[in-house]
Structures are given as structure tokens and as C-alpha cells.
Amino acid sequence: MSAATIFGLCAAAAIGLGLYGLITNPQPLRKILAFNLLGSGVFLIFGVVARRGAASGFGGDPVPQALVITGIVVAFSATALAVALLLRLFQATGSATLRADASPSPGTDPDAA
Amino acid sequence: MMPHPVLDAATTGGLLLVLALVVPLVSVLVAFTVGGRQIQRIALGTMPLGLAIAIAIAVVVWQTRGPLAYLLGGWAPPLGVALRADGLSAVMMVITALVICAVGAFAHADFCSPVGSQEARAPFAFWILLLAIWGALNTIFLAGDLFTLYVALELLTFAAVPLVCLDGRPETIQAALRYLLFALLGSVLYLVSTALLYGAYGTLDIALLALRVHPESATLVAAALITVGLLAKTALFPLHLWLPPAHAGAPAAASAILSALVVKGSFFIVVRVWFDVMPALPGIAAAQLLAGLGAAAIVFGSVVALRQQRLKLLIAYSTLAQIGYLFVTFPLAFDYASAQLARGGALAGGLLQAVSHATAKAAMFMAAGLIYAALGHDRITGLGGVARALPLSVLAFALGGMALIGVPPGGAYLAKELLLQAAAETEQWWWAAIIQAGGIFTGGYLVLVLAHALGPADEPIKLRVDVRWSQEAAALALAVCSLTLGLLPWEAYLSVPRTTPSTSLVFEGLLSALWPVLGGAVLAILLGHWGPRLTRAPSQSLVAMVGSIRRTALVLGRMVERMDGTLRQWPAAGLCLLLLTILFGAATLARH
Numbered sequence: 001m002s003a004a005t006i007f008g009l010c011a012a013a014a015i016g017l018g019l020y021g022l023i024t025n026p027q028p029l030r031k032i033l034a035f036n037l038l039g040s041g042v043f044l045i046f047g048v049v050a051r052r053g054a055a056s057g058f059g060g061d062p063v064p065q066a067l068v069i070t071g072i073v074v075a076f077s078a079t080a081l082a083v084a085l086l087l088r089l090f091q092a093t094g095s096a097t098l099r100a101d102a103s104p105s106p107g108t109d110p111d112a113a
Numbered sequence: 114m115m116p117h118p119v120l121d122a123a124t125t126g127g128l129l130l131v132l133a134l135v136v137p138l139v140s141v142l143v144a145f146t147v148g149g150r151q152i153q154r155i156a157l158g159t160m161p162l163g164l165a166i167a168i169a170i171a172v173v174v175w176q177t178r179g180p181l182a183y184l185l186g187g188w189a190p191p192l193g194v195a196l197r198a199d200g201l202s203a204v205m206m207v208i209t210a211l212v213i214c215a216v217g218a219f220a221h222a223d224f225c226s227p228v229g230s231q232e233a234r235a236p237f238a239f240w241i242l243l244l245a246i247w248g249a250l251n252t253i254f255l256a257g258d259l260f261t262l263y264v265a266l267e268l269l270t271f272a273a274v275p276l277v278c279l280d281g282r283p284e285t286i287q288a289a290l291r292y293l294l295f296a297l298l299g300s301v302l303y304l305v306s307t308a309l310l311y312g313a314y315g316t317l318d319i320a321l322l323a324l325r326v327h328p329e330s331a332t333l334v335a336a337a338l339i340t341v342g343l344l345a346k347t348a349l350f351p352l353h354l355w356l357p358p359a360h361a362g363a364p365a366a367a368s369a370i371l372s373a374l375v376v377k378g379s380f381f382i383v384v385r386v387w388f389d390v391m392p393a394l395p396g397i398a399a400a401q402l403l404a405g406l407g408a409a410a411i412v413f414g415s416v417v418a419l420r421q422q423r424l425k426l427l428i429a430y431s432t433l434a435q436i437g438y439l440f441v442t443f444p445l446a447f448d449y450a451s452a453q454l455a456r457g458g459a460l461a462g463g464l465l466q467a468v469s470h471a472t473a474k475a476a477m478f479m480a481a482g483l484i485y486a487a488l489g490h491d492r493i494t495g496l497g498g499v500a501r502a503l504p505l506s507v508l509a510f511a512l513g514g515m516a517l518i519g520v521p522p523g524g525a526y527l528a529k530e531l532l533l534q535a536a537a538e539t540e541q542w543w544w545a546a547i548i549q550a551g552g553i554f555t556g557g558y559l560v561l562v563l564a565h566a567l568g569p570a571d572e573p574i575k576l577r578v579d580v581r582w583s584q585e586a587a588a589l590a591l592a593v594c595s596l597t598l599g600l601l602p603w604e605a606y607l608s609v610p611r612t613t614p615s616t617s618l619v620f621e622g623l624l625s626a627l628w629p630v631l632g633g634a635v636l637a638i639l640l641g642h643w644g645p646r647l648t649r650a651p652s653q654s655l656v657a658m659v660g661s662i663r664r665t666a667l668v669l670g671r672m673v674e675r676m677d678g679t680l681r682q683w684p685a686a687g688l689c690l691l692l693l694t695i696l697f698g699a700a701t702l703a704r705h
Contacts, residue, residue, distance in 0.1 A: 071304060089283060
């Protein structure tokens with residue numbers, strides 16, 4: 001089993017765990033963490049792609065590495081934005097939940113807004 | 114028009130493409146640095162400039178009869194990054210610029226820093242985010258490779274999310290957080306797909322990928338992932354959990370931008386991927402699946418829209434239904450002879466539907482915002498008398514709605530004609546039926562709102578604020594624009610057969626627009642909330658006759674509404690997302 005395969009499997013595992021957490025966990029902070037795990041898995045895939053593309057004598061294909069740096073910056077800003085929103089939500093309501101029934105659900109409370 | 118030729122040199126006018134990206138983004142930076150009360154001036158000053166650039170690009174595309182291209186730093190793909198503008202990009206850019214200018218004129222009054230104060234948070238954020246959205250959309254329309262598209266897509270989301278919670282109410286912050294997290298799920302799927310495509314073909318340039326792509330397992334997985342990721346961002350049913358609260362809770366100007374433009378950004382990327390990157394890959398089964406989701410969105414979104422009690426939520430659910438319309442395009446554009454998606458009349462119809470929805474929906478949200486501000490509420494049953502108090506706003510709403518139904522010579526009318534023609538040519542009558550049904554549903558919620566708005570007031574209306582004429586004019590201008598889009602010479606940009614609308618044709622078109630209104634009236638009576646109004650109807654026997662049918666319809670409507678509530682839970686939406694990925698994968702696999 002080559003190193004690329006092992007890293008590929010690790011990436012798949014991280015993506016699977018992250019996806020599971022992002023979909024099933026009701027707490028927003030855990031969703032944000034799960035998104036980061038998911039993102040790490042994807043970045044690892046880029047690493048594997050860079051390694052596989054390097055078969056023609058190079059140490060590594062530089063393009064996926066450049067893409068990963070951009071991806072990390074994007075994921076970082078996404079996390080920052082999400083945490084900022086979460087903090088704001090916590091300050092405003094004293095709890096942090098995404099459940100629709102915790103907010104005025106559309107159609108039942110016309111005076112909500 | 115054929116797919117892009119591989120352009121390895123910049124064409125004339127290529128510099129315009131750079132300007133289209135740089136101008137909004139530079140003014141974001143300048144506005145952010147300068148701050149204070151200058152922000153609004155900078156934003157409003159950028160708007161005519163951006164509009165001029167978009168029009169210039171459209172003119173050059175028309176004159177040169179081909180796509181424009183620019184290579185960043187003179188490096189040709191696959192090493193470098195290219196910007197390309199074809200007819201589709203040019204159309205989308207001009208309409209985007211128009212909508213943004215109108216929204217700018219509309220928001221001028223709502224988001225101005227008061228004289229004397231240094232800087233207010235909401236205006237500061239609004240103008241900067243508006244410019245950022247513009248820059249992101251222009252990048253999406255011009256990007257020549259999938260990774261630039263990814264970055265632009267993320268920029269679009271990050272600029273759109275804070276717009277949702279500009280007024281800082283807890284429920285809007287919650288809506289924004291839901292939007293952000295679900296959008297991130299979508300963008301991660303997109304990113305995985307780019308990694309797989311790069312791994313398989315060593316390039317992400319659209320034109321080069323189109324030449325190299327062939328069916329193999331990595332490509333099929335990538336195609337399924339990229340499609341579903343983008344659908345999550347476009348909020349196609351059943352991945353719409355974030356859209357209604359986000360679009361209905363935002364301030365009017367922000368709702369207009371979100372509903373009109375932001376969802377079109379990711380739709381445009383779906384078109385790019387399916388038509389330009391891999392036209393032969395997805396196959397008819399996947400296209401039918403996509404259109405099936407679109408049809409479900411039309412029925413679901415419209416029924417739930419009819420059941421809403423608040424005007425802004427009604428418009429938000431109408432957006433959901435209209436997004437469905439866009440995706441019906443795909444199987445109609447399938448060319449059976451070459452077994453691939455073709456850039457024919459159906460694609461032109463889909464794009465026309467997108468631009469006419471953009472203009473009409475922005476007008477409707479602005480009008481709804483004015484009504485909300487003036488009345489202090491937007492309960493549909495409490496709209497009585499508003500047509501007398503705010504005639505121009507109600508007119509803008511009505512014209513926008515009529516444009517959506519497909520009244521000639523609107524853009525949606527032309528789109529509908531093109532789609533129906535494509536349905537007839539490819540012998541897919543069921544999509545023609547869905548398209549017609551969509552018009553009737555749209556008629557339904559338009560009639561519902563107008564019947565209340567035109568009715569007498571229950572008590573004398575006292576307007577809370579004076580509505581400015583400039584705001585009403587902005588909404589009205591966009592609605593009129595949507596209603597006249599069908600008259601423009603589209604054949605230079607889209608493959609629209611050149612027709613000169615004769616008076617008899619227009620008359621026939623008007624007659625055919627009568628059906629959606631009549632059918633819509635029936636639907637509105639059956640499904641809508643009427644308050645005490647229905648029982649006051651002149652003919653009691655008619656009400657009694659309708660009563661039993663209405664009760665059945667209401668039960669059905671409530672069922673659909675409850676299903677919508679279930680689908681908008683996170684676990685349900687997440688499962689739908691995974692299920693759709695598998696289905697798309699299977700549909701593509703079945704073909705090869």
C-alpha cells in the first residue's frame with residue numbers, strides 16, 4: 001500500500017466523520033468543528049493529488065498545493081464568520097441553537113417580525 | 114453557439130473583463146478604508162461605472178460575435194488563469210449591473226448614515242457587501258476555470274450571509290448561521306470535486322477540461338458532487354432549508370439582492386459545468402432527475418407560498434418555485450442525436466427565465482419592503498386598502514408578478530415560449546405541462562396578494578412613514594424592465610430564433626396569459642388565507658359549493674406545508690443531500 005493510498009483513505013475517513021457531524025449534530029459550534037474536519041479531509045485529498053501527479057520526477061505537483069493554501073484561507077474565513085455569528089446569536093438570545101422551532105416558524109406567527 | 118474554442122490568446126476588449134472584476138472589488142477596499150459617510154458616495158459612484166463596463170462588454174461580444182478572453186499575466190492555461198466572456202456571461206453581467214443599480218437607488222434612503230453621526234453599522238456593512246456581491250458575481254460570470262469559480266462562489270456566500278442579519282434580530286442571525294453552514298456543506302462538495310477533476314486531468318480550465326473529460330469513476334463522482342454542492346447553494350428543493358427564513362428576514366434591499374442575484378450565481382455555475390465542462394457526461398437520466406427536482410420545487414414552493422400569511426415569506430417561497438423553473442431547462446436542452454446537452458433554445462429559455470426572474474423578483478421584494486415599512490406589518494390578510502395608499506408600490510408588485518407569469522412581451526414569456534418549443538421538439542410533453550402549471554401557480558399567489566391589496570381597508574390606513582417616490586420608482590423601473598425584456602435582440606447572445614412579434618401574436622400571448630390568471634384565481638381561493646373576506650362574498654351559495662372543495666384543498670395544503678417543515682430540518686436536508694449525490698452518481702453511471 002503506497003503512502004498516497006494511506007493518506008487517501010485517511011482523507012476519506014476525515015471527510016466521512018466531518019460529514020456525519022455536520023449533518024447530525026444539532027449544536028452549531030460542533031457543526032463548525034465538523035466543517036473544519038471535513039475541510040481538512042479535502043485538503044488532504046489535494047495533497048494526495050499533488051503527490052500522485054508528481055510521478056514524473058518532481059517532488060510534488062505545485063498547483064494542488066497552491067489550491068490548498070487558497071482553500072485553507074477560505075475555510076479559515078468561513079470559520080471566523082460562523083463563530084462571529086454564533087457569538088452574536090448567543091449574546092442576543094442566551095442560547096445557541098439552529099432548531100427551527102426555537103425561532104418563530106413561518107406561517108404560524110404572522111406578527112413575529 | 115458551440116462550446117468555447119480553446120483560447121490561448123487574449124482577444125480585443127479583454128481588458129474590459131479585468132475592469133469588470135477590479136472596479137467593484139477596488140471600491141470595496143476604498144470604501145472600507147475611507148469609511149464613514151463617504152461609503153455611500155463611493156458605492157453609488159461605482160454603480161454607473163460598473164454598468165457602463167458591463168454594457169461595453171455586451172457591445173464588444175455583439176460586435177466580435179464571439180467570446181472575449183483575457184489571460185492573467187499573459188500565461189495560457191493550463192499554467193495560467195483565463196477570464197472568458199461569452200453571450201451568457203454578457204447577458205448575466207448587464208442584468209446584474211441593472212439590478213444592483215436599481216437596488217442602490219432603492220437603498221439610498223434606507224441605508225444612509227445620518228448627518229452628524231460618524232458611521233452607522235448597517236449602512237457601512239450594506240454598501241460594502243453590495244459591492245462585494247457584485248464583484249463576486251462578475252467573477253462567476255467571467256471565470257475560465259473551476260477554482261476561480263470556487264473562490265468567487267465563496268466570496269458570494271460570505272458577502273450574502275451578513276446581508277441576511279443586517280438588522281441584528283436574533284431570528285435573522287439564526288437564519289444567517291443556517292445559511293452559512295449549509296452553504297459551506299455545498300462548497301466543500303464542490304471543492305472535493307475540483308480536487309478529483311484536477312487529479313484526473315491535471316487542469317481546471319473549463320475549455321481544456323471540456324476537451325479532456327471522459328467517463329471514468331473519478332469524473333462521475335466529481336460530476337455528482339459538484340452538481341449537488343451547487344444545488345445546495347442554489348436552494349433547489351429539497352435542499353432549501355436556509356432560503357425562506359434568510360430571504361424573508363433580511364431588509365428589503367438585501368432580500369432583493371439575495372433572491373434576484375445570489376442564487377443565480379450558483380445556478381450559472383451549474384450551467385457552466387453541465388453545458389461547458391461536461392456536456393456529454395451527465396446523460397438524459399441525470400438531466401431528468403434535475404428537472405424532476407425542479408418540478409417538485411415548482412409545485413412545493415408554490416403551494417407553500419399560497420399558504421403563507423406574510424407577504425415577504427410568500428415572495429421567498431415564490432423564489433423557491435422559480436428556481437425550480439430554471440432546472441427544467443436541462444432535459445429540454447438534451448440533444449438526442451449527439452447524446453449531449455446542446456446550447457440551443459432551451460438553454461436560452463432557462464437563462465432568460467433567470468434574468469427576468471432577477472428583475473421581477475427584485476422589484477417585488479422592494480415593493481413588499483415599502484408596503485411593510487409603511488404599514489408596519491406585511492400580513493397578507495391585513496393588506497386591504499394598501500392599493501389606494503401606496504398605488505405605485507402595488508403596481509410594481511403587480512407588474513413584477515405579471516412578468517413572472519409570462520405576460521408578453523416579458524422576458525419570462527419569451528423564456529416560456531422557448532422552453533415549450535424545446536419540449537415539443539424533444540417530445541417531452543410532461544415538462545411542458547409543468548411549465549404551464551408553474552405559470553398557473555404564479556398566477557395563484559399574485560391573485561391572492563392583489564385581491565387583498567385591492568380590497569377595501571378594514572380600518573383607515575395610517576402610514577407609519579412616507580414612502581419616497583425614488584424608492585417606488587426603482588421598484589417600478591425593474592418591474593417594467595422585466596416586462597419588456599422579451600423585446601430585446603437576444604439572438605446576438607443566446608440562440609433565440611429571430612422573430613418579429615406581430616400584433617396578432619401579442620394578442621394571442623395576452624390571451625394565453627389569461628389562463629394562468631384564471632387558474633391562479635381558483636388556486637388562490639382554494640388554498641390561500643382569506644380571513645373574513647371570503648365569507649363576505651356576495652353569493653353565499655357559491656361559497657357553500659366551493660366550501661367542501663376548499664376544505665379538501667386546505668388539508669392537502671397543510672400536508673404540503675408540514676412536509677416542507679420536515680424537509681427544512683437539518684438531518685432531513687443532510688440526508689437528501691447524500692441521497693441526491695448517490696442518485697446523480699447512479700444516473701450518470703447508468704449511462705456509461
